[in-house]
Amino acid sequence: xxxxxxxxxxxxxxxxxxxxxxxxxxxxxxxxxxxxxxxxxxxxxxxxxxxxxxxxxxxxxxxxxxxxxxxxxxxxxxxxxxxxxxxxxxxxxxxxxxxxxxxxxxxxxxxxxxxxxxxxxxxxxxxxxxxxxxxxxxxxxxxxxxxxxxxxxxxxxxxxxxxxxxxxxxxxxxxxxxxx
Amino acid sequence: xxxxxxxxxxxxxxxxxxxxxxxxxxxxxxxxxxxxxxxxxxxxxxxxxxxxxxxxxxxxxxxxxxxxxxxxxxxxxxxxxxxxxxxxxxxxxxxxxxxxxxxxxxxxxxxxxxxxxxxxxxxxxxxxxxxxxxxxxxxxxxxxxxxxxxxxxxxxxxxxxxxxxxxxxxxxxxx
Numbered sequence: 001x002x003x004x005x006x007x008x009x010x011x012x013x014x015x016x017x018x019x020x021x022x023x024x025x026x027x028x029x030x031x032x033x034x035x036x037x038x039x040x041x042x043x044x045x046x047x048x049x050x051x052x053x054x055x056x057x058x059x060x061x062x063x064x065x066x067x068x069x070x071x072x073x074x075x076x077x078x079x080x081x082x083x084x085x086x087x088x089x090x091x092x093x094x095x096x097x098x099x100x101x102x103x104x105x106x107x108x109x110x111x112x113x114x115x116x117x118x119x120x121x122x123x124x125x126x127x128x129x130x131x132x133x134x135x136x137x138x139x140x141x142x143x144x145x146x147x148x149x150x151x152x153x154x155x156x157x158x159x160x161x162x163x164x165x166x167x168x169x170x171x172x173x174x175x176x177x178x179x180x
Numbered sequence: 181x182x183x184x185x186x187x188x189x190x191x192x193x194x195x196x197x198x199x200x201x202x203x204x205x206x207x208x209x210x211x212x213x214x215x216x217x218x219x220x221x222x223x224x225x226x227x228x229x230x231x232x233x234x235x236x237x238x239x240x241x242x243x244x245x246x247x248x249x250x251x252x253x254x255x256x257x258x259x260x261x262x263x264x265x266x267x268x269x270x271x272x273x274x275x276x277x278x279x280x281x282x283x284x285x286x287x288x289x290x291x292x293x294x295x296x297x298x299x300x301x302x303x304x305x306x307x308x309x310x311x312x313x314x315x316x317x318x319x320x321x322x323x324x325x326x327x328x329x330x331x332x333x334x335x336x337x338x339x340x341x342x343x344x345x346x347x348x349x350x351x352x353x354x355x
Contacts, residue, residue, distance in 0.1 A: 011254035
């Protein structure tokens with residue numbers, strides 16, 4: 001029960017924040033993809049930077065549980081391409097679509113319904129697709145620590161690269177929004 | 181673009197701290213990290229009541245948590261959070277985004293068809309990869325997972341390319 005309440009609380013806070021920063025707006029998301037508005041990508045990248053430092057702090061203190069997803073060269077890559085097409089087309093990702101449904105955007109309701117259909121189709125073909133696409137090129141639960149065994153250095157590298165990405169987005173994305 | 185459309189949104193930097201605070205809270209309290217494609221647990225719940233035999237034979241549904249899980253409480257919370265945030269912020273909610281309307285006209289059918297297909301693709305892909313923007317890219321990269329970083333680079337690149345193809349120069353002209 002505590003678990004359910006913690007999940008509910010985390011979800012409410014999460015949905016609230018992503019709505020407030022504008023991530024549930026497919027308009028803002030499309031403008032981000034078109035390099036016209038940099039708020040959302042900077043927000044996502046910076047959230048990773050701070051979370052990574054925070055998680056490192058937790059791990060140093062011996063708190064928290066993590067779950068590393070395996071990297072499958074083919075399945076993860078192919079899925080990312082399909083995901084990117086869907087994201088670019090509709091301007092929603094699964095989380096923002098769902099929070100946008102709560103916000104009352106009807107197009108998000110259709111993204112949600114499409115999502116249920118997509119998940120159902122994948123689930124149906126799971127037994128055929130996973131052995132073909134996922135398993136053969138599965139490198140397992142690899143992280144940067146496998147390449148750079150000193151964890152603080154690996155965290156620092158991630159922070160440095162992501163900070164560079166935020167800077168690049170800030171420079172490269174046109175500042176077309178007249179009003180900030 | 182109307183003025184009110186922009187100014188009322190939070191600045192990205194404090195918002196990043198807020199989101200990161202929630203993510204770290206999740207790692208500290210529950211972890212397995214957050215995943216928003218967890219709303220497919222609903223699918224499992226529905227199918228379980230309609231066709232329990234089918235669900236029982238499908239490996240994917242065995243992997244998915246049901247509606248009585250942390251992940252489903254989390255996604256339910258996301259919708260509630262979106263609702264509260266939407267009700268307390270004076271930003272007009274549109275069913276057809278402005279940039280879409282400039283490119284494809286005001287037809288709701290066209291927009292809904294596109295988001296249905298888009299939704300299909302993102303969830304199909306999320307199930308294939310094992311997570312989405314949050315579950316795989318954000319949660320994964322935070323844990324230094326190669327899968328999250330690899331997924332992240334590709335989804336941004338492909339989405340940007342797709343948006344170019346979908347919108348052409350529409351965005352630029354209208355602003």
